[in-house]
Amino acid sequence: MLRLSNFLYEHRPLIKPHSQILKCIKGILGFLRQHIFFVKVQIVVKKTIQIHFRSMGIFIFAENNLFMQFCQPFGYYKRFASHEVKVGNIYIGANNPIHIQSMTNTPTDNVKATLLQCKELIDAGSELVRITARNSADVGAISLIRNKLTKDGYSNPLVADVHFSPKVALEAAKIVEKVRINPGNYTDISKTSAKKAFTDTDYKNEVEKAHEAILPLINTCKRYGTALRLGVNHGSLAWRIVEKYGNTPRGMVASAMEFLEIFCAENFNQVIISMKASNPFTMVYATRLLTQTMYEHGMTFPIHVGVTEAGFGDEGIFRSAVGTGTLLLDGIGDTIRVSLSGNPVKEIPVAKNLITECQKFIQRERENEQMEWPYDPFSSQNFHILYPSWPAQTPIPATLSESPNADILIKDNEIILGNKKVSITEHLVKVEITNTSNSHNLRRKITSQGKDKGLCVIAHDTNKNSLRSAIISGYxxxxxxxxxxLTEPAETETMNEIFRSSGLRNDNATYISCPTCGRTTYELEELAMQVKEKTKHLKHIKIAIMGCIVNGPGEMDDADYGILGEGGDLVSIYRRNEAVRKKVESHSAAELLLEIILQDRKINT
Incomplete structure (x- = not known):
């Protein structure tokens, strides 16, 4: 059966929406009349087309919201209207369910181990499985794994994860259902290499080179029916992008749009796009801005959502809930991965619960009143400008409870600030978050109350579910x-951990670590736990533990210190983006890192 959303997308003009939409329809009527008896095209609103047609004597109704703006209107849930991409035997985007995926962390050339982990992931509920493809040998191993999975009754799509080598991507596209590429591998040298100033002509030439470089992959994907994921990473933008836009969400979007325009020019829409960052809000702002920019350009590519290098344990879960949960509540996201360090099978139940909890927040009663966005949803705002009455020397965001571990102590419905008591009722807007709360109604209510009263707004979370708390608090x-x-005493420390995971609080040590993959050659999870144990007493510090050069050093740019795998059991230790100790054995890295940190702090005091 003709999949209408794909057909309309493929035949749309590459122009901004609305102004030429009727011409677009006229251009496809001839084709439609060859396959159907009756066609009726109706422009219902500016952004919606309804096509009624009769095929084989059966009346069918189809509606495709081609150009839906990001999370519009404010205060009302509506899923971003992406088109459908076929990945093996599943379809991603449009009205399909949000699909869960993960990635193996075994060496790809160890076919037995990788095959076993693929089966474990699929059995746990991973609908797609991604596998590292470092070279041609890995591609051959993936081919063997694909054949063995099929023989054993597993039909889930496989995704080849390719970095640095367009040649490997070409080979992989012939045997897997989807290939993941990084746009930085098809453009100029990255910002971590030699830098140069780009003129407008240089910039244009580089885009043309990128088009030429990726064209063979596009043609191969068309021939073999292979989908692509364009994976834009915050830490690996091309230098010319960084020079023009900075290492910012806007730079990430510019990088993505260059390639999406290329795909459109080549009439190739079997593409999924992701905007990854270890900071959850950087990821949120970049993905929101991408959906808005695609809307302005008449694009509807499905979106893969996830926080890269989320970390391990509760911190990693909270970081994913804050970032991924926010976008799902915004109506953005067609497939997700929760990236946790360690055994990837543990990611699947977290991803399932994350989707379930988000659906609870958006399936409740919805407001019909339409509102324009009262603030910029694409960048962060300064807390202290928004809340000038916030007590000095008090962390923000803060926990308020009767617990001595809270940032602000509460007693008898009063806030205790030193020797001063302040009434909650008079000085704070308290919004209850309950099991019947709707996320968009909450946003409308808080915006309205905070604006009218000009006071600090406090969310009171009564559900006592840490994942739900992380989702709605992050949102x-x-x-x-x-x-x-406002929290119960028993939940105070959990909420403090959620605030730290969001990246808004660094009063204690915070950690990011990659989920590992077939490129990781040392025991990252073990080293990460050693680092946390030795540094957990430190204040105001962020430490990154990365498996290989794919995720570091770029992805740990905003960390104070980092550890990066160098092959075998060797790692290098970084201060910011400078390697201060190279190729040390991983078992001694945690102790050495602590020595470097303490020495630096001694010098700076």
Whole structure:
């Protein structure tokens, strides 16, 4: 059966929406009349087309919202209207369910181990499985794994994860259902290499080179029916992008749009796009801005959502809930991965619960009143400008409870600030978050109350579910709609951990670590736990532990210190983006890192 959303996309003009939409329809009527008896085209609103047609004597109704703006209107849930991409035997985007995926972390050339982990992931509920493809040998191993999975009754699509080598991507596209590429591998040297100033002509020439470089892959994907994921990473933007836009969400979007325009020019729409960053809000702002930019250009590519290098344990879960949860509540996301360090099978139940909890927040009663966005949803705002009455020397966002571990102590419905007591009722807007709360109604209510009263807004979370707390707190914190959370004493430390995971608090040590893959050659999870144990007493510090050069050093740019795998059991230790100790054995890295940190702090005091 003709998949209407794909057909309309492939035959649309590459122009901004609305102005030429009727010409677009006229251009496809001839084709439609060859396959159907009756066609009726109706422009219902500016952004919606309804096509009624009769095929084989059966009346069918189809509606495709081609150009839906990002999360529009404010205060009302509506899923971003992407087109459908076929990946093996599943379809991603449009009205299909949100698909869960993960990635193996075994060496790809160890076919037995990787095959076993693929089966474990699929059995746990991973609908797609991604495998590292470092070279031609890995591609051959993936081919063997594909054949063995099919023989054993597993039909789930495989995704080849390719970095640095367009040649490997070409080979992989012939045997897997989807290939993941990084745009930085098809453009100029990255910002970590030699830098140069780009003129407008240089910039244009580089884009043309990128088009020429990726064209063979596009043609191969068309021939073999292979989908692509364009994976833009915050830490690996091309230098010319960084020079023009900075290492920012806007730079990430510019990088993505260059390639999406190329795909459109080549009439290739079997592409999924992702905007990854270890900071959850950087990822949120970049993905929101991408959906808005695609809307302005008449593009509807499905979106893969996930926080890269989320970390391990509760911190990694909270970081994913804050970032991925916010976008799912915004209606953005057609497939997700929760990236946790360690055994990837543990990611699947977290991803399932994350989707389930988000659906609870958006399936409740919805407001019909339409509102324009009252603030910029594409960048962060300064807490202290928004909340000038916030107590000095008090962390923001803050926990408020009767627990001595809280940032602000509460007693008898009063806030204790030193020797001063302040009434909650008079000085704070308290919004209850309950099991019946709707996320968009909350956003509308908080925006309205905070604006009218000009006071700090506090969300009171009564559900006592840490994942739900992370989702809704992150959703509201992303737009700086709350500056703290009222909690029960027993939940105070959990909420503090959620705030730290969001990247908004660094009073204690915080950690990011990659989920590992077939490129990781040392025991990252073990080293990460050693680092945390030795440094957990430190304040105001961020430490990154990365498996290989794919994720570092670029992805740990905003960390104070980092550890990066160098092959075998060797790692290098970084201060910011400078390697201060190269190729040390991983078992001694945690102790050496602590020595470097303490020495630096001694020098700076």
């Amino acid at each position: 509201l914190l992303c737009d700086r709609l709350i500056c703290g959370c």
